[in-house]
Amino acid sequence: MKEVRVVICGDQGVGKSSLISALIQEDNVTSIPKVFPIISIPSNPDSNDDVSLVLVDTQSDSNEREYLAAEIKKANVICLVYSDNYSYERVSIFWLPYFRSLGVNVPIVLCENKSEDLDNYQGLHTIEHEMIPLINEFKEIEACILCSALEKINVNELFYMCRACVIYPITPLWDAKERTMRKATIHALSRIFFLIDKNNDDLLSVDELNSLSEKCFSKNLSIEDASEILSKVKEICPEGVYEGQLTLPGFLAYNRVQVENGKQESTWGILRAFHYTDSLSLDDSYLSPKFEVAPGQIVELSPKGYRFLVDLFYQFDRDNDGALNNEELSALFRHTPGLPEIWVSSQFPNSTVLNEHGYVTYNGWLAQWSMITLFDYKTTLAYLAYLGFDTDGRGHNTDALKVMRKRVSQNRKVSKYDRNVFLCFVVGSKSCGKTALLSSFINNNTNRLTPNTVVNSVEFQSTQRYLVLSEIGETDLDILAEPKSLEACDILCLLYDSSNPNSFSFIANLLNLYPDLQKIPCVFAATKADLDRQQQRYPVQPDEFTKQLGLPSPTHISTAAIWNTSKEFFIQLAESAQYPASSIIRIPEEDSNKTNYQLVAALTAFGALLLSVGGSLTWKIIKHQYYSKK
Ligand SMILES: Nc1nc2c(ncn2[C@@H]2O[C@H](COP(=O)(O)OP(=O)(O)OP(=O)(O)O)[C@@H](O)[C@H]2O)c(=O)[nH]1
Ligand SMILES: Nc1nc2c(ncn2[C@@H]2O[C@H](COP(=O)(O)OP(=O)(O)OP(=O)(O)O)[C@@H](O)[C@H]2O)c(=O)[nH]1
Ligand SMILES: [Ca+2]
Numbered sequence: 001m002k003e004v005r006v007v008i009c010g011d012q013g014v015g016k017s018s019l020i021s022a023l024i025q026e027d028n029v030t031s032i033p034k035v036f037p038i039i040s041i042p043s044n045p046d047s048n049d050d051v052s053l054v055l056v057d058t059q060s061d062s063n064e065r066e067y068l069a070a071e072i073k074k075a076n077v078i079c080l081v082y083s084d085n086y087s088y089e090r091v092s093i094f095w096l097p098y099f100r101s102l103g104v105n106v107p108i109v110l111c112e113n114k115s116e117d118l119d120n121y122q123g124l125h126t127i128e129h130e131m132i133p134l135i136n137e138f139k140e141i142e143a144c145i146l147c148s149a150l151e152k153i154n155v156n157e158l159f160y161m162c163r164a165c166v167i168y169p170i171t172p173l174w175d176a177k178e179r180t181m182r183k184a185t186i187h188a189l190s191r192i193f194f195l196i197d198k199n200n201d202d203l204l205s206v207d208e209l210n211s212l213s214e215k216c217f218s219k220n221l222s223i224e225d226a227s228e229i230l231s232k233v234k235e236i237c238p239e240g241v242y243e244g245q246l247t248l249p250g251f252l253a254y255n256r257v258q259v260e261n262g263k264q265e266s267t268w269g270i271l272r273a274f275h276y277t278d279s280l281s282l283d284d285s286y287l288s289p290k291f292e293v294a295p296g297q298i299v300e301l302s303p304k305g306y307r308f309l310v311d312l313f314y315q316f317d318r319d320n321d322g323a324l325n326n327e328e329l330s331a332l333f334r335h336t337p338g339l340p341e342i343w344v345s346s347q348f349p350n351s352t353v354l355n356e357h358g359y360v361t362y363n364g365w366l367a368q369w370s371m372i373t374l375f376d377y378k379t380t381l382a383y384l385a386y387l388g389f390d391t392d393g394r395g396h397n398t399d400a401l402k403v404m405r406k407r408v409s410q411n412r413k414v415s416k417y418d419r420n421v422f423l424c425f426v427v428g429s430k431s432c433g434k435t436a437l438l439s440s441f442i443n444n445n446t447n448r449l450t451p452n453t454v455v456n457s458v459e460f461q462s463t464q465r466y467l468v469l470s471e472i473g474e475t476d477l478d479i480l481a482e483p484k485s486l487e488a489c490d491i492l493c494l495l496y497d498s499s500n501p502n503s504f505s506f507i508a509n510l511l512n513l514y515p516d517l518q519k520i521p522c523v524f525a526a527t528k529a530d531l532d533r534q535q536q537r538y539p540v541q542p543d544e545f546t547k548q549l550g551l552p553s554p555t556h557i558s559t560a561a562i563w564n565t566s567k568e569f570f571i572q573l574a575e576s577a578q579y580p581a582s583s584i585i586r587i588p589e590e591d592s593n594k595t596n597y598q599l600v601a602a603l604t605a606f607g608a609l610l611l612s613v614g615g616s617l618t619w620k621i622i623k624h625q626y627y628s629k630k
């Protein structure tokens with residue numbers, strides 16, 4: 001808003017023009033025009049806002065009605081003036097119904113002018129007996145004031161009120177009927193209290209109050225200011241101060257008194273610094289700020305983002321057990337709309353590492369955020385806002401994220417990705433041990449259910465990375481046909497059950513059925529290494545098959561307790577994702593005819609069906625066989 005347009009209305013002779021004249025400091029009262037032209041007063045250079053005040057003088061003569069109506073419709077606020085019994089009666093009989101009939105819905109400031117003779121007692125009487133009944137009847141009246149244009153009493157205050165009604169609307173904050181702060185105001189202020197209470201002791205120290213003042217008003221809070229606030233709070237709310245610090249009830253009481261006394265500007269200053277809109281919701285541009293991400297680019301948390309989440313973890317791990325229990329988690333999310341939808345659907349906290357009591361650990365906490373950010377950075381951005389990333393000088397919320405190099409779907413032969421979070425699809429025949437692998441990844445040896453997507457940290461080269469394992473069951477194989485999901489996949493983990501002779505053919509066929517899989521880095525693994533190994537019913541045994549593809553032999557893994565070798569395997573997966581070139585299928589150019597022949601025989605043994613679905617792997621090998629000699 002660039003200007004606040006005040007239209008000054010009222011019966012003839014109540015002193016409308018005189019009030020304008022008194023405001024603009026014209027002393028020669030006799031020279032007051034019948035009606036002032038429109039006057040614009042620029043904002044005070046040291047005020048917080050850059051909003052000018054536009055004053056529109058009017059006349060109530062019937063031949064001016066059209067102009068009056070047009071101006072009223074353009075008003076941001078109406079200043080309605082009366083000065084005696086007759087003009088007072090006209091306020092409720094004529095003026096207020098008239099505004100309603102015009103369909104305007106702007107705040108009204110009611111002014112009794114010519115009040116220079118009213119002493120304090122009479123003034124109270126006027127307010128109580130004239131004004132309060134009107135306020136109760138007409139909710140559009142936001143404020144009322146006694147003035148004298150002649151003596152210049154309360155004239156600045158009157159126009160300040162008009163301006164404040166628009167810039168610092170009271171209705172969203174204050175329920176005039178109940179004479180209480182609205183619930184939304186209390187929620188917002190409570191959230192702000194929680195955000196500035198950095199040491200989480202439910203008290204605002206003088207230091208914390210000072211940083212609030214700096215953030216909201218760019219002003220240092222002097223010791224005197226602080227003790228003034230504290231003693232004022234003590235007066236109105238004895239439990240509002242505890243050991244020289246402000247409690248939440250005290251903080252709310254202080255704001256309530258400000259609002260009640262028409263000083264809602266300071267409360268709005270606080271709310272707006274924390275990105276609240278006039279409807280007391282967080283600003284959309286704050287919850288979803290501009291953040292450029294090109295298609296195919298990946299978003300991860302930046303070191304600053306991780307730092308914030310680490311601090312948040314320690315701030316809320318009140319019992320210092322290295323995990324967040326349910327109470328600690330709900331305290332952490334208390335001032336957000338609750339656990340994000342995508343966290344719920346990811347089955348958090350079961351999606352990550354929990355301690356023996358089922359509480360999310362430090363690693364699990366960071367891993368979950370890493371995964372969600374990979375899948376849906378917009379939710380992360382919104383929650384960074386709710387949780388107050390930017391409240392203590394960490395920078396803009398988008399500084400918590402970074403955009404990583406594009407995944408190149410056509411050419412994955414990048415030697416190294418400079419990324420920290422990787423997505424791995426786990427595929428394999430029915431019962432080959434996919435879920436068991438995911439469970440062992442998040443150390444789930446209890447009987448809680450393991451979701452089909454889990455995340456944990458993996459450390460190698462003395463750096464923490466995060467690996468997301470996503471199980472693709474037999475019924476979700478169509479995922480492998482979607483270019484989007486393949487693009488998202490960093491590494492394909494192909495499992496077969498080494499104790500089941502019919503298991504390997506499943507993944508071998510898969511590579512033919514979904515030829516685009518061949519562009520993704522692959523790691524083969526044989527599960528259930530603790531059981532007796534069976535020959536695979538497939539024309540080529542797994543070791544030979546992988547050799548033909550230029551890949552290492554399948555890693556033998558087992559999730560059986562005594563055998564658990566999976567830890568190294570997870571590092572292998574993450575490393576292959578980070579250094580994809582070594583795990584990309586390569587058909588060797590100069591291999592002996594014999595081995596090539598074997599593989600061709602193997603693949604063709606599956607018949608025309610596979611060829612007809614366009615298995616490009618098969619095609620490539622055949623081509624090699626027949627044309628390489630030319
Ligand atoms: N005692 C007293 N007289 C005032 C005050 N303000 C205005 N007057 C007088 O009231 C009369 C009307 O004042 P205006 O400012 O012309 O009133 P208006 O509402 O603009 O009148 P119209 O333009 O005719 O509708 C003048 O004689 C003023 O001197 C005041 O605060 N106290
Ligand atoms: N001995 C042994 N058994 C295992 C191992 N891994 C899994 N199993 C068993 O194999 C069976 C199937 O394991 P799951 O993890 O459910 O296999 P899955 O691939 O997720 O199965 P589906 O989702 O039904 O396709 C279960 O009875 C597991 O206990 C292992 O390393 N060793
Ligand atoms: Ca504190």
Ligand SMILES: [Ca+2]
Pocket residue numbers: 316317318319320321322323324325328
């Ligand atoms: Ca804890």
